[in-house]
Amino acid sequence: MIAILTKYYYDILVGVGYTMLVAVIGTLVGLLIGILIGIYRTLPLPKNKFLRVLKRAGDYLLRAYIEVFRGTPMMVQAMVIFWGFALLNGGRTLNVTVSGLIIVSINTGAYMAEIVRGGIISIDKGQFEGCHAIGLTHSQTMFNVVMPQALRNILPSVTNEFIVNIKDTSVLNVIGFTELFFVAKDIVLDTFKTFETYLLAAIVYFILTFGISLLLRLVERKMDGNKNFRILGSQNLDAESFAREARSEK
């Protein structure tokens, strides 16, 4: 195994690079798609009849997107999108890396949309009412109070999706994408050391996923902030110095 590592470390690093590129960008873009869809789907129904119909139509379209991309294997989606593009463009295929990024993003977006929506609707209705009671609009409410809490709450699920993506980019080898699994297959063809090579691949995958898991746990802890707070100064400080002190300690 050490021999494989020393001989093929460059190819393995390239594989890791592509795997992480697609996993990171796919997860981030997927999260962005999920946030936009989650916000759209939790918009209050407009009073205006026409807008209401429009909003509902949008809801159905997004439902369809979510159900289709959750309900079919990513490997099949990869083939359909990759070869569909080629068919529509007279046989010219899309760059494999770009295809991979698009496929993983769209696929992740479908899952994230439901995760984000779940995060939003699980926020206590009192948080919305507290905002509305001081005159915040729906978008101000979402931006300042609801989304920060929802995103914090869904972070474990986002970590999950991230890890799934690191592993599932391996299906992109069906369109010839050189991620880690593809590299491993190549090494096997070269060396015939099937067990050792895939064991090595497994170890590398695990290091990646475990690393991400630890990293995002750290982010969670950061978002939660201090467990304790300091009671500020004495009661006879004036308002301005209180505010200054409070700010300086953020």
Place this chain on the structure above:
Amino acid sequence: MKNNLTPDTPRAENRVQNDCRAVISVQHLGKTFGDNVVLKDIDFDVFSGDVTCIIGPSGSGKSTLLRCINLFEEPTCGKILFHGGDITQTKHPDRYRQKVGMVFQSFNLFDNLNVLSNCTLGPRKVLKMSKSDAEQLAMRNLAAVGMSAYVKAKPRQLSGGQKQRVAIARALCMSPEVLLFDEPTSALDPEMVGEVLNVMRSLAQQGLTMIIVTHEMSFAREVSTRVVFMDDGVIVEQGAPEDIFNRPSEQRTREFLARVL
């Protein structure tokens, strides 16, 4: 006043006069949820500086009435006039709510923000104040409710009474004309009720217009300028606190007071 009118006095005329002065005038308000009639023909006026306490058994529609006044619920019929203009059809409930604030039984502090930011959010985003102005305003109001020392705490680090005082400070930061309270002390441990009532008492002394749903009868008797007794979705009786508490004219009011006093 209204109670002493002879039945054939034209009510409408009397109202028109009242409306010129009333900050909030609720007129023939009705609310149904499905087939469930929760409010029927609710009529009352709130004048500047009034402290109106709404009392009544639970389930009588007090919260629903407050939520209608704050446009959290859409009335099924009737009007709510704010300085004479009907606000039930307004396109901008958020603008109206800048002037008519609300304090909830469950506090509803923003869990992701510390005490200071809870208070500055409205002034900054809604009133477009600068950060330092908003912070000074917040510090003044937090000092008024005795919560200055806790500016950096998150809501989950506070006791119930402290949360409610911060919620009051947050509402005050919008400089509302009217403040609505829905059972502000009902979720509190008994030893924390006093600190919140003290804050409200001092607001009443400063002349803030308030509508308070409460089960604290001695507080209502002491602080209110008007008491409204509700039962089963209607206003059974309203008037000065001495009259309602000492000389209730309706049997239902007497029965209720006998139970709670």
